Amino acid sequence: MNFAARKPAMMKLLQEMVEVGSPTYDRDAVNRMGAIVAREAARLGANLETVPMQEVGDNIIARWGEGDGGILLTAHLDTVFPLGVLSTMPFYEKYGKVFGPGALDMKSGIVIMLHAIEALQEQGRMPKRPITMLFNSDEEMGSYKSRGLIETIAKDHALTLVFEPCEYLEGALHTWRKGTGKFSIKAQGKAAHSGGAHEKGLNAIEELSYQVVKVQQLTDYEKGTTINIGSMSGGRAINIVPAFAEADGDIRFKSIEEYKRVEDAIKKLTPVLPDALLETKCNLNRPPMPFDSTMEETFDKAYKIASAAGVKIKAGGSGSASDANFVSQLGVPVLDGLGTVGEGFHSEDEYFLLDSLFERTKLTAALLRDW
Ligand SMILES: [Zn+2]
Structure with missing residues (x-):
């Protein structure tokens, strides 16, 4: 599968999502971002559910298939950047790096999720197991409103994949978080x-x-x-x-x-x-997400699947927390850091490496197909 060939469509979608802007505290803006994601998931044949939220934007659930043993993919719709920031921080690509508010954290992760599904569908290799995507709206403020929903849905799945970006250029997955x-x-x-x-x-x-x-x-x-x-x-x-x-x-x-x-x-x-x-x-x-025996087994399995698909993954950790912390507390296998690889989180210099967009989509498609 040549994932780099997907670049025009991936970048077009990413640009639209970055430019719409979605600061957590702006409910309408987050809902506009949610509408783009819902439109794309619907185009790929998902069953959609909008979960109305108080004060923050709505959460969106997209489902393919039914039954047990499913895989949950999660991402957040919100960013830390105010709407006006585009004038000084435009979306652009240069020398293999992609800039723009929220491009790294974590709109490129959402592009990866959707394109992994589209690639599998195009090849007629969609897995039989159910796949669910959950897009929450208040991660950057602690997921206080959506935590319950994340936990309820994660409990019904055999594996949760979180598409937060990798903070350092080594591109390790997050197998522990503080x-x-x-x-x-x-x-x-x-x-x-x-x-x-x-x-x-x-x-x-x-x-x-x-x-x-x-x-x-x-x-x-x-x-x-x-x-x-x-x-x-x-x-x-x-x-x-x-x-x-x-x-x-x-x-x-x-x-x-x-x-x-x-x-x-x-x-x-x-x-x-x-x-x-x-x-x-x-x-x-x-709560912390420790590198425990469940994590070790989960990473080992992912490592084998990734290697077979020609993708090398590494295990690493982070001093920052994400929604993966909530899921790991439930004893549900979880892998985080499946988003793009980049630097400058939450700053005007935020960017991701374009190659990682394609490699992570390849990795995601392999995990969904072969888990
Ligand atoms: Zn994030």
Whole structure:
């Protein structure tokens, strides 16, 4: 199968999806993106279901065939880029790289999914097993709304393939991912004039700063645990002792035990300054996806199928999480990183390697046919 011959159709579809734009918070825009995907899946003979969602765009399910032992393919419709970004970040291809907002993460993954099906159909090699595609609308904000649907559908399938892109140019699949959590720390002090009544004030920024240092030190690189206070605010003017300050942070971890250690430490924070008050919140978002025995077996099987199709795949991991984290928790075999290979995630420099578009489509077709 010559997948590079599919380039004109693949790039045309990709350009349309990139240029329509689909920031998570813009429900109408995400639905316009969903309509393109639904149109393409319908053209390939899928049974379509639109799952209405509150506040975020609708989720779309496309199904080919019925029965047990099916394969689920998932991708997200949303991106992190606002609609106006196209004027400074247009869609284009140069020297084998393809640029544009969301081209890498993960609209090229959607092109791969649809073209793998189309290629199999053209050759009369569509597998007998059912194939389901799930397109969710809020992945970039944590999939809070669509998590339940992803888990329900994944449980009914023998394998889930996630088309997130590969973050580094080695192009390894994601066979482990860290979990993610977030936290906030609020410090309450007492306002006073910085000149006339300094001693009567209680500086909330000073209090919070002590806590920030303590929390950052919970990072343990050896265990793969990182803490990042990513934003901080407080105070109103330099001549007022600030009564309030807040910091928000992100936690990444390879085991739930590590998350619990950090959560516990954050909950137990006590004020350093007399009379200061602290309020903390800590939430788990995605549990970690470990390289466990299920993952090892799944990767081994994929490796053999890929090799037979002439595609070399590698196993790798990532400090970022995806919807694959939810699926792996269910004990359902899952492989992630089947999207294109590229760099510059969530930045204006985001691009993917054009060759990887064809190779990953070949790989996907082989996995669907031979699993
Ligand atoms: Zn993504």
